Structure formats: structure tokens, C-alpha cells
Amino acid sequence: MKILLTNEAGCFHPGIVALAKELCKDHRVCIVAPLNRQVGSGHSLTVDQRPLHAQQWYVLDNVKIWSVDGTPCDCVALALDKLLLDKPDLIIAGIDPVNNRGNMVYTSGVVSAAMEGTIQGIKSMALSAAIPNEKKERAYRPVVKFVSRKLEYLAKQIPDYGMLNVNFPEKFKPKNIMPAALTDGLLDNEYEIEVNPFGSTFAWLKSPLMEFGLEAYEQKGDLYWLKQGYITLTPFKLDLLKGEALTALQKAGIKL
Amino acid sequence: MNILIANVRNLESAELKVLAGELSKKHSVTVCSLEGSGRQKGNAFSYSGFPIKFKQISNYTINGTRIPAYKFQGTPADMISIMLGNIMRHRKPNIVICGISNGISLGTDVFCSSNIGMAMQAAFSNVPCLAVGVPMQLGGHKEADLLPAAQFIAKNIEKFAKAKLPTDTFLNITIPLVKKYEDFQGVGISSMDNLTKMTRYLEKVDCKGNPYYWAQLVERESSSKTEVAPTAGMAYFKQNYIIMAPLTYNCTDMASLEQMRKEVAK
Numbered sequence: 406m407k408i409l410l411t412n413e414a415g416c417f418h419p420g421i422v423a424l425a426k427e428l429c430k431d432h433r434v435c436i437v438a439p440l441n442r443q444v445g446s447g448h449s450l451t452v453d454q455r456p457l458h459a460q461q462w463y464v465l466d467n468v469k470i471w472s473v474d475g476t477p478c479d480c481v482a483l484a485l486d487k488l489l490l491d492k493p494d495l496i497i498a499g500i501d502p503v504n505n506r507g508n509m510v511y512t513s514g515v516v517s518a519a520m521e522g523t524i525q526g527i528k529s530m531a532l533s534a535a536i537p538n539e540k541k542e543r544a545y546r547p548v549v550k551f552v553s554r555k556l557e558y559l560a561k562q563i564p565d566y567g568m569l570n571v572n573f574p575e576k577f578k579p580k581n582i583m584p585a586a587l588t589d590g591l592l593d594n595e596y597e598i599e600v601n602p603f604g605s606t607f608a609w610l611k612s613p614l615m616e617f618g619l620e621a622y623e624q625k626g627d628l629y630w631l632k633q634g635y636i637t638l639t640p641f642k643l644d645l646l647k648g649e650a651l652t653a654l655q656k657a658g659i660k661l
Numbered sequence: 662m663n664i665l666i667a668n669v670r671n672l673e674s675a676e677l678k679v680l681a682g683e684l685s686k687k688h689s690v691t692v693c694s695l696e697g698s699g700r701q702k703g704n705a706f707s708y709s710g711f712p713i714k715f716k717q718i719s720n721y722t723i724n725g726t727r728i729p730a731y732k733f734q735g736t737p738a739d740m741i742s743i744m745l746g747n748i749m750r751h752r753k754p755n756i757v758i759c760g761i762s763n764g765i766s767l768g769t770d771v772f773c774s775s776n777i778g779m780a781m782q783a784a785f786s787n788v789p790c791l792a793v794g795v796p797m798q799l800g801g802h803k804e805a806d807l808l809p810a811a812q813f814i815a816k817n818i819e820k821f822a823k824a825k826l827p828t829d830t831f832l833n834i835t836i837p838l839v840k841k842y843e844d845f846q847g848v849g850i851s852s853m854d855n856l857t858k859m860t861r862y863l864e865k866v867d868c869k870g871n872p873y874y875w876a877q878l879v880e881r882e883s884s885s886k887t888e889v890a891p892t893a894g895m896a897y898f899k900q901n902y903i904i905m906a907p908l909t910y911n912c913t914d915m916a917s918l919e920q921m922r923k924e925v926a927k
Contacts, residue, residue: 447738448703448773450860456873457862478703478773482860483874508785508910511704512738517772524769525859564917584921586913589829591785593746599712607712608743614706640917643769646852650830650907654850657824659817659905661845 406432406556409493409522411480412501413443413514416472419542420500422465424532427553428497429467435493437484439514440472445614448517449476459488477518485525495560496522499532500548502539504572506627506637507588509615516570516641523568523643530563534573535631548573551636555579559638567642574631583635588628590621662822665744665754665783668694669702669737669762669775672721672730675804676761680793682723683808683815684758691754692721693731693744704778705736713739737775741782756822757783760793761810763801765835767895770858771908780831781910789822790831795838802838809845810836813903826907833906837898846901851894 408428412421416438428434440460451457457479462470471488473480481496498518505513515531522529534548551573552559563569594615596608622629627637664684668677672694684690707713713735721730731748733740745753762776771777780792795802795810813836814821821832839845858878866872894904 445706445708447705447736447778448701449705449736450701450703450773450876452701452860452876452878454700456865456875458871458873476705478860479876482876483862486860486862487864487874510912511772511778511781511910512706517703520772521860524772562921564914567912567914567917582925584918584925586915586918587911589911593750593786594742596713596743596747598747605714606716607714608747609712614708638921640914640921641912642914642917643912644852645771645908645910645912647827647830647907647909650826650909651850653825653827654832654905654907657820659820659824660848661813661816661842661903 406495407491407493408432408434409484409489409496410434410436411438411477411496411498411518413439413446413477413518414501415439415442416470419540420502420545423542423545423549424497424500424552425465425468427549434467435469435489437471437473437480437488439477439480440474443476443514445512446476446514447512448478448520450482451475451479457483459483477514478521481518481521482525485527493527496527496529497532498529500545501533502536503533504535504631505531505533505570506572506631507617507621508591510570510587512615519568520641528560528563530559530569530571532571535575537575551579562638562640564640564642567640570639570641572627572631572637574634574636577634577636581635583630583637585627585630585637585639587639588617588621588624588626590618590624592616592618662688662755662819663752664688664690664818665749665757666690666692667741667744667757667759667779670694670801671696672718672732675802675807676763678723679804679807680758680761680811680814681728683811684818685723685726685728688818691729691749693733693740695733695735695737695740700775701773702736702775702778703773704738704781707735707739713743715743737779738782741779745783745786745788754788756818757788757790758793758814759791761807762792762794764797765794766792766833771833777833784829784831784910787828789826791821791834792831793834793836795836806838809839809842812842813845829909829911830907833908835898835904837901837903839901844901845903848903848905849894849897850905851897852906
């Protein structure tokens with residue numbers, strides 16, 4: 406298989422390097438990823454502010470590495486349009502050392518990169534894991550092993566008009582796989598307002614960004630199953646239209 | 662009603678002023694805007710650990726009415742998060758209006774659109790929310806061109822706030838540009854999937870011989886695997902219909918999920 410790897414943590418991040426080293430044994434692998442950390446970049450695209458630059462690096466033997474000075478979605482779009490000679494069969498975004506679950510997936514560059522791949526017509530999946538020591542390559546070994554063994558199974562789970570979001574808990578057994586829905590119930594972020602000596606106002610995030618309430622666990626979605634130690638698979642679709650809302654909207658009587 | 666209007670261009674843009682002008686006639690309006698361009702930012706957050714700079718503008722007036730106004734340096738989602746999570750924490754708005762956006766979000770454009778990103782962020786906080794867009798005009802619109810669109814929103818604002826939509830839903834409203842209000846033909850409810858843009862790049866070479874790439878949005882080739890069934894939305898839109906699409910932030914593909922569950926159970 407021809408596989409394109411990307412991530413949000415940078416093209417030399419141990420998560421992506423560990424995955425590339427393992428997958429290149431059986432597949433043709435190319436990394437196109439941001440040069441700098443782009444955590445939380447969501448589906449940002451660099452369109453009107455500046456052009457993009459790409460650089461090729463020769464660090465790994467069998468893997469071409471391209472760095473792009475943009476976001477993960479820029480990387481996927483630029484790779485498919487200009488950098489790659491042939492279209493890949495599969496796009497894998499990750500491994501992200503932080504789980505991307507619940508409503509916070511829209512903020513994740515990894516999930517959004519897979520979404521961009523899907524929009525461009527390539528089968529895509531996002532991998533994220535709870536890795537306590539994210540800077541060590543060997544911390545990713547259990548996840549990498551699972552992915553390389555089960556790659557065909559995972560690729561088969563990608564829906565026709567959508568992508569697959571895969572989350573790994575900190576400790577897992579390879580047989581504990583659970584298809585799970587996205588969890589709703591993101592809490593509001595709290596900020597503390599500060600005025601600096603020059604009179605400018607700043608907002609500091611008080612609580613960690615993107616927290617869920619306790620009742621979110623009761624939905625038995627991806628959040629719940631991850632806590633139970635399961636690998637969660639969540640299929641995403643591209644069409645966000647809410648069918649159930651159509652009648653409610655008609656009843657609202659909105660007219661000219 | 663207590664209304665928050667959020668815009669990504671700037672506080673002086675016609676898109677913001679004309680909408681705030683119409684709504685402030687009857688309602689209490691707060692406005693917020695980013696400084697500089699925030700195009701195609703999606704639901705991005707500033708995760709860097711640095712604080713986000715913002716400023717309250719004390720003498721912001723529209724048509725002689727003083728309106729609370731804030732300008733931010735950050736991403737669209739940062740702005741909505743701070744407005745709802747802090748500045749307006751104790752007087753939550755009855756409805757958030759994102760726009761009027763200079764450009765419409767069709768089909769899969771919704772994932773990268775800044776305007777939809779803001780609406781989604783407001784929907785996470787369970788506040789009723791509209792993302793309003795008109796067709797793009799390079800350099801921005803004139804206030805007179807946007808007046809009919811603003812009048813439509815102002816006329817129906819209470820109905821929008823009271824519409825009993827599911828909590829994970831927000832509205833994407835696409836309004837055609839018309840000369841006067843009477844030119845609108847009607848209001849339709851539909852998705853607009855059939856015209857979706859794709860990011861392509863224009864390759865150029867700088868003075869040192871290095872390539873660089875400018876992003877451009879082109880219309881999707883029809884052979885794409887992810888093609889979704891065309892809807893009537895766009896055809897009506899071209900005949901000056903206003904199109905409303907209820908969008909959800911829960912993108913779980915329930916049909917595929919059920920299938921996967923069955924396979925795992927085996």
C-alpha cells in the first residue's frame with residue numbers, strides 16, 4: 406500500500422517516526438507533516454495570509470519526509486496536489502500523544518487532517534493515544550505494533566463517505582476494540598482576565614481546555630470506553646446536516 | 662433579547678456594522694471581532710499556553726447607539742470561547758450570530774470555515790446560534806448591498822432564538838445578494854452539498870529558485886469518491902431563495918457504527 410503519514414506535532418515527532426519506521430517494512434510510506442508544532446490547529450488552512458514552503462529531508466532510509474510550514478490540513482492538501490508523485494491509498498494522521506475524543510475532535514489537527522484527506526477522496530484515519538512520555542519513541546511501540554498488525558482491518562472499517570477516528574487508552578489489550586459514538590457535553594472553558602503593565606488585557610485559560618462533565622461518561626460514548634481501557638473506533642461522516650432538525654425548523658415559521 | 666454578534670474581519674467591516682445596526686434597533690447587542698484576517702481557520706484554538714489578547718472598545722457606536730464591542734487577537738473559536746466562558750458568563754446571550762460572513766460555506770466547506778467554527782463553538786455551550794453568509798466579494802461588501810440580508814435576520818431573530826432545534830444543532834444560513842428586500846423569492850430548508858470547493862495550489866518559484874505554493878479554492882471534480890448527492894439548495898439559491906441548513910456538531914456516522922458493532926459482536 407502507498408501510505409501518506411501526517412500529524413500535528415511536527416514531522417520529526419517520535420509518534421510519526423515510530424509509525425513510519427514500522428509501516429515502511431511492508432508498505433511505501435511518505436511523511437508530509439508540519440515543520441513546527443501545530444497542536445489545536447483544527448481544520449485551519451493557510452489561504453490568504455502567505456504562501457506555503459515545503460522542504461525534503463533525508464533522515465530515514467526508506468521514508469521520504471517533507472516538512473511544510475503550515476497546518477496539518479495544508480500538509481495533506483499540498484501533498485496530494487503537488488508533493489506526491491502518485492495518490493496514496495491511505496492517509497494516516499498521527500500518532501497523536503493525546504486522545505482526540507468527544508466534541509474536541511474539531512479542534513484537533515490530526516482528526517482534521519484525516520477529514521481533509523477524506524474530502525479530497527482518499528481513505529483516511531486518525532490515530533491518537535494516551536502516551537504519558539510523549540518524547541520517547543519506544544512509548545509508542547504498543548500502538549505501532551497494533552496498527553501494523555491490524556492495518557487491513559482498520560482500513561476496512563473506514564466508511565465510504567467518511568473517516569475513522571481511532572483512540573488508544575494508556576494501557577490496552579489488542580482484543581478490546583469498541584466501536585463508539587462521539588461524546589457530547591463539553592464544558593465551557595474558563596478564563597482569567599489579566600491586565601499587563603502596559604495596560605493591555607489578556608485572557609488566561611484557567612481550567613484545562615476542552616474538559617467534559619461527569620455526566621458525559623454516562624453516554625457510553627468514546628470517552629466512557631477509553632476509560633474502561635478499550636481501543637475505540639469512531640466512524641465520521643462528511644455530511645453534517647441534521648435530519649431530525651428539519652421539522653423543528655419548519656415549525657419555527659421563519660419567513661420573509 | 663441579548664444578542665452576541667461575532668465577525669472575523671474587523672469591527673469596522675460593513676458585514677458587522679449593518680447587522681448590528683439592524684438588530685440594535687430593538688435588542689441589546691454585543692459585538693466582537695478578530696483583528697486582521699481569520700479566513701479558513703475552522704475550529705482552531707491557540708493552544709500555545711500564551712494568553713489571548715483582547716480589548717474592550719469604549720466608544721464604539723453604530724447609528725449613534727453605543728454598543729459594547731471587543732476585539733481579539735487569536736482564532737475565531739478562542740474569541741467565542743472567551744466571550745461565552747468569561748465576558749458574558751453571567752449574562753449569556755439568547756442567540757449568537759456569526760457573520761455576516763463574506764463568503765458562503767457549502768458542503769464540506771463547513772469544516773474549514775471560520776464562521777462555522779465560531780457557530781460550532783457557541784453550539785458546544787448550548788447557545789442557539791446562526792452562521793450567516795453571503796457570496797464572497799473581494800475586498801468586502803458595501804453596507805447597502807447587505808441591508809436586505811440583515812433585515813431578514815432582524816425580522817426573524819426571535820423565531821430563530823425560540824426554534825426548538827436539538828441542542829447539538831446550529832443553523833447555516835446562506836443569503837443571496839439582492840438589491841432590495843422584495844427581491845428575495847422565499848426561504849428554503851436544504852443542505853447545499855452539490856458545490857464544494859477543494860484546496861489546490863499554484864506553484865511559483867522565488868528569486869533563489871525555491872518553490873512556494875499559493876492556496877486557491879477550486880470547485881471539486883465530479884469524479885471524486887466522496888461525492889454526495891446533489892441537493893436542490895443551490896438551484897433555489899440562484900433564484901434568490903434564502904437557504905437554511907440545520908447542521909450538527911455530532912459527525913458520528915451512526916449507520917457505519919451499527920455495522921461495526923455487529924461485526925465486533927460476532
